[in-house]
Amino acid sequence: MRWPRQLMSLLVVLALLAGPPAVLLFLIGPPVSGWPRTEQVRAWVQQPLTEETLTAALTIGAWLLWLLLAYTVTVRAVTRLQATAVWLRQVPLPTPWQATASGMAGAAVFGVTTHPVTTAAPQPPPSSAAGTPEQPADATPTPDDRAVSDDGVLLPGGWLPRDTAESVAAAAALLWLCRRRDYRPRPLIPNAPEDPDTTWLRPAAAAVQAALADAPAPPTAPTLTDSFSTLIGVLPTGGLGLTGPGTLPIGRGLLLTALLAGHRHPTPTLIVTRAALTDLLGTDAEPLGERLPQLTVAEDPGDAIRIVEGAGPQRMVILAGDNCDANDVTHLAGVTAANGGRLVVLGGRPTGQTWHAAPTGHLHDPTHPDNPAPRLCVLDQVTAVDLLTVIAHPEPATPSPAPPRTPLPPAVTPGPRLPRQSTRGTPHQPPAASHHRLHLRVLGEPTLLIDGEPLTIRRSAAVQVLAFLAAHPTGADTRELTAAIWPGLPRSSLTGRLYTTLSDLRGAIRSASGLHVIDHTDDRYRLNPAHVDVDLWHLHTAVHQAAMTVTDTMTAWRAVRDAYPADLAAGRTWPWLDPIREVTRRRVIDACAALADSENDPRRALVLLQGGVDIDPYNADLHDRLATTLTALGDHEAADQLRNRYLRTLAQAGIDDETRDHRATSGTITSRTSPSHP
Structure with missing residues (x-):
């Protein structure tokens, strides 16, 4: 515990600051009792080294030393306050509760260090799959932390309702099942080329999977049709125009929610004008739109009317607000509503209702400001493209760049140990001094066995570290480890978490076996093949x-x-x-x-x-x-x-x-x- 040492340090500093002045004032008095008279100056010049002058000189020296100490302490305190203020400005403060907690932490200058402390991420307001009524809340979410609750998942690129996130994870799992289904066994040959369909998913999809991996299961499993029906129920029957800073992010959320529903159930599909699709997805609109079978691209509102009139029920239509004829919009809204769908106009409707779209995904009806504000999915452009790629047809040409997959490594044989990072307070023990046998089993349930007995590993992230390093015999650096274990979160907030995880893991293994299993050289971690056997x-x-x-x-x-x-x-x-x-x-x-x-x-x-x-x-x-x-x-x-x-x-x-x-x-x-x- 640090607080006893910190308290003692504070008491020593206070004693040094208050003790010398009190002693000097009590024994000698003030250092200066007035300006010297002419007679005193003449006497000092004639005989400078007297008992009185020496006492005065020593007193002045003591006061100067005390002033130097006070100056040093003051400078140190100001420096610590400035460092604390800089850190507090960098800490995301999305809620008043976090602001209060951080302010209290910054106030303790001498008693608390200035290292960031991981706090619980803010919980988003309640909502359902596509949006549910709730009290208005316009606070913009901070995209630096990933928060998971029964209601939604907060990512750096936006916010997804819980069942939309579950649908994304299900679509990603389905993608891998399809890849497994379609693989054709081939001969085992040296230096075989990499399989093109074993690339990693896009970062946003991986972040959603990671956010849901350890989150508690919702009370009921989401269904895509219910999600779409809820979305339809939130929007007005006569159609809706959107204005405000959240217009395009909400439009991308509508796009994803509707296409996820149509991914496995063809009835709820989506019609989007080409202009709206370009506004939402930018340069990726054309190639990605052609690979989404649930999406129909209309050239203009008139073309959208013809498509809706000849289509089945449950059609949602999204239009760009610019150059929309009022009559076409009114006609399209009526036809869409008759088929069980809804019309959404990005940028406001020339006629009919127009709601304000907040960056958080909340919709506000300006004519009824006291009504609850539903919250819809919000996505930035990169995140939307990442998630839509999961449910898209394969690209006709070369796949778009994705994180490189790690091929199956070659055989691993024990070799000379890499230099080990020094550990303070731990005596060096050569390998010959330990007779323990360590076996890491990752085919099946990941387990580290020491002399055949499983070692209890407290942190789930530590289990991931062992499995990841086992799958990468050549090792991994800090960036690779944090990106794999905590995808979608900024590295700056994860480095300390990784170091804590590794320190705890290495300490547990060392205490149980006396061996240093994880080597660290040039910011690269690897399992030592001389000390651990991996299946x-x-x-x-x-x-x-x-x-x-x-x-x-x-x-x-x-x-x-x-x-x-x-x-x-x-x-x-x-x-x-x-x-x-x-x-x-x-x-x-x-x-x-x-x-x-x-x-x-x-x-x-x-x-x-x-x-x-x-x-x-x-x-x-x-x-x-x-x-x-x-x-x-x-x-x-x-x-x-x-x-x-x-x-x-x-x-x-x-x-x-x-x-x-x-x-x-x-x-x-x-x-x-x-x-x-x-």
């Missing part, structure tokens, strides 16, 4: 050897299959896991398919293919091979049951006819359309 590294070694082997390949393939007991960090939903987990899984089903192809006995091949299906129950190619093998063995009933069970598995995961149409044809499971995910 994933054994799999890397088996894959590397199987790719290099030209003789006895079946033994090498079996080694790959046997080294894979479960998925990487099974059951965890960390966003950085998906690309690495998918690449790892693919190399294993590559080995299973190669083993089955090399078998002359169809029954043994059947067992090997079934093992591959157990590893990835969503892969269409493995099910095709398995159904073909069953048919070749004459077990047509089992082949039909396999197909039906597989189609039910896809349907339960949300991969139904709206996503990709699978049908049984000539003993195989084929698709009629291309995958609907990037």
Whole structure:
């Protein structure tokens, strides 16, 4: 505890400031009792070294030393106050409660240090999927922290209602399931090119996933149709114009909410004029609009009227406010409402209702200022494009730049240790002094075993650090670790959190085993292969050897299959896991398919293919091979049951006819359309 030391320091400073003046005044009196008289000056010149003059000189010297001490303390206090003031200006203060807490912290100049303290992020006002009535609140959210509650998720790029965020996370999970379904096993070869469909998701999607990963589940699961219906219920039947600083952010939120609903349910779809789409998405409007099947782009309000009149119910129309004819807008509002949809005009309506859009997503009716203000989803342009990309068709050409995925690393062998960061107060213990065996298991539930016994790790972020470093044997720097574990949050607020997590983790391992498992050199962290054994590294070694082997390949393939007991960090939903987990899984089903192809006995091949299906129950190619093998063995009933069970598995995961149409044809499971995910 620091406060006893800080209290003692404060008491010593006060004693030094108050003690010397009190002693001098009590024993000698004031340093100056008046100006010297002429006689005193003459006497001092004739005999300067007298008892009286020496006492006066010593007294003046003592007072000068005290003044120097007082000056030093004053300068130090002013410097500390200025540093505290600078920090307080940098601390996000989105709510009065946080402002009060930070002010109290800054007032304690001598007793409290000036390091930032992580506080609970502000909770957004209550809302539903698309917007619910609540008391007006125009305070702009601070995008420096990610807040999660039952009502919404606050990101640096905006705010999403809770069920909209859940829908984004579900769409991201569905994207990876589609990638698993469409992968075709290939031979294990050295230096194989990276799979283009194992790139990371866009940063905003990863941030939403991370925000929801450890958040408590809402009381009821969100449904996309209910979300869209709630949105329709918030907006006036006769249409609505929007003005104010939140117009375009709310427009992007409407775009995402409507398209998420149409992603798996084709009825609620969206019509947007080309001008409005450009205002909302900028230069990404044209290429992205062509890849969103739930979106219909109209050239002008007249074109939108023709589309709505010939379409089904539940159509929302968004128009740009500039150059909108009043008659066309009125006609379009009536037609849209008749079909169960709503009209939204960005920039205000020439006729009808126009509401004020706040940056927080709140809508205010100026004609009824006392009415509750619903809150809608708000997004900036970059975040909107990131999230819409998750539900878009694949790009026809080269994919847009995304964070590079880490390929499956080569084999890892113990080597010379990197220089270890010095640790104060901890004596150096050479490796030979410890006889503990450390084994990190990340295939399945991440667990660190010391002599076969699991080590209790208090922080969930520390478990992520171990798994991330296991998946990156060459190590990772501070930026890579913070971006992976806390995506969507500014690095400046996370460096201290990472250091605390690493210090706690390294201390727990060192206390239990006496070993320094995590090395730190040149701001790069890595697991020391001389001190810890990692099951994933054994799999890397088996894959590397199987790719290099030209003789006895079946033994090498079996080694790959046997080294894979479960998925990487099974059951965890960390966003950085998906690309690495998918690449790892693919190399294993590559080995299973190669083993089955090399078998002359169809029954043994059947067992090997079934093992591959157990590893990835969503892969269409493995099910095709398995159904073909069953048919070749004459077990047509089992082949039909396999197909039906597989189609039910896809349907339960949300991969139904709206996503990709699978049908049984000539003993195989084929698709009629291309995958609907990037």
